Amino acid sequence: MITLEEFAAKIGVSAATVSSVFNNRSRERRISEKTVDYVNAQSRKYGYQPNVAARRLRVHKDMQVCELAVLTAYESPAAVSTNIVHALEQAVSRNYPHITSFVEIVMFHRNRIKDIPGILDGSRYNGAVITNTGFDDDRFFEENNISYPVVFLGRDLPGYNCVSEDARHIGREAARELLEGSRCRRPVVLAPREELLTQTTKARVDGFMERCEEAGVPGEILWAEDVSVPAGLSAVGGFLPSKQMDGLFCVSDYLAVGAYSAIKEKGLGIASDIAVIGVGDFALGEYLDPSLTAFLRVDKDECAARMLLEQLFDADARLVSRVFNASLVPRASSLR
Template structure:
């Protein structure tokens, strides 16, 4: 007479019924790659027939984590990787993980093919979670990772109703504070250079500009708004365009320090004194802001705190996968220097 099966099905019993090894059952349960479709179906049939609940396998998996998380950047423009924001965030996240045993993997995910490869890599259990940065509106990767139930934290958000955990700065408030400062100092012809407007962060900084201008009764038309892409070259291009349209401009709020630096170069070449003729404010407060001529008044993002908060949310999600989305918005601060 065969051995009687216990009341609670085991992983070994599923393996025996499916005619495969215990390791194959674990890979099917955890959606790992390297399993033939026919084998996967046989294991799934055995799980259903036995009524197996894979909580023991889940505990075993938790004990065998990959001890690695990915910092994935979805920016498609190679030039952006030379901007200070990327290196600052990488350093902040790396520092926040320094006290753990978790390895940080840096990867670029820019095309549909790269998305598919990354999702398959994640499906294979090679990483425990993902930190995502430079996410534009319509980016599908957060939703693809959610389908895998892989803990994911975004830097910023795709929209105002983001359905994933994220850490962000108060971009609207920071921009509003910058423009309020310009207006209180007596400037009346205030223009702005935005970031790429398919990114929610750029939309928020534009909204802060518009709110401050409207509240002060100085709202201008769309010709006072020029879109950049956060690069220094786009700041130069936008400032040239603004001077051509509105030679009377007496202040500029640029949505990043690098674009503000480009604007300063154009103003100097045009013989405009900063801040006497045109005041300039940036956003970020990277080291660059202290090395422009004149030194840049800017809105400080708490980059180190952003990195720590992203890592904290991800570690919490790794400990409790049922935890609801978490949204953290950190305050900004206007740093006054010589340019405004």
């Protein structure tokens, strides 16, 4: 990993200028917007981030307390953030027993993460896992620099440490299973309304529709109010029986739980009338009745936690983007 001085020399500006930009003090130092944009663009081009972790550890060489945060949207299921908190606490306890950690859940409205005080300067915590951001949030981070260690979970942003999945592949595989395995001819994908889509959920929808089009079978998108269980119940309940489907892919397992209730309330059978596939983000999916066909759960939370702590406590930590592949686990909800 190159140093701040090496990066500054590489792009032809002073180290002080780079430091001011990354610490969001460009106005205070009267650095022009043109220069700020140039430094930000070059940092994304070269994947450079200042080793904030090493600098903080030098300043706080006897640091025994580590304040961490999980930044997540109000519109996402609460279990998503609590799972990440658990992963962070376990990773600190297992790998850094001499450190006392505090983990705070910080909520934001999707596409309004910029409203969080201190979101760029790290005045509130030492490091953060950021998840469930919208497209406006992602653009905000692409255009600005965060001056403390972060890991983005569930999306891939240039110049940041990221943990994500091959979401388009998941959508394609779900469509393939419904079309070929369950022999569906009226496949539907259930997703939150468009303004609530994330990089991951949009890619799942796009992959599903792409595969249906390639197979010559018209797919349909059913929009839910959000990704909650009640939203799934309402969306599918309103769709049936005036419209027909024989296969349903839910971009969130919480939507799938609601869809189960709606299908049963309409007197239809899961699998026999409508094959249902989820994505494996609900740990109890295999215990639903019938058990939910879903993709094998990969512990992305644990990977993100480990990656964040390495940034904080390992001076040699590198910029990493980890993409997980997921395999489908057929269960009773799609077997015919």
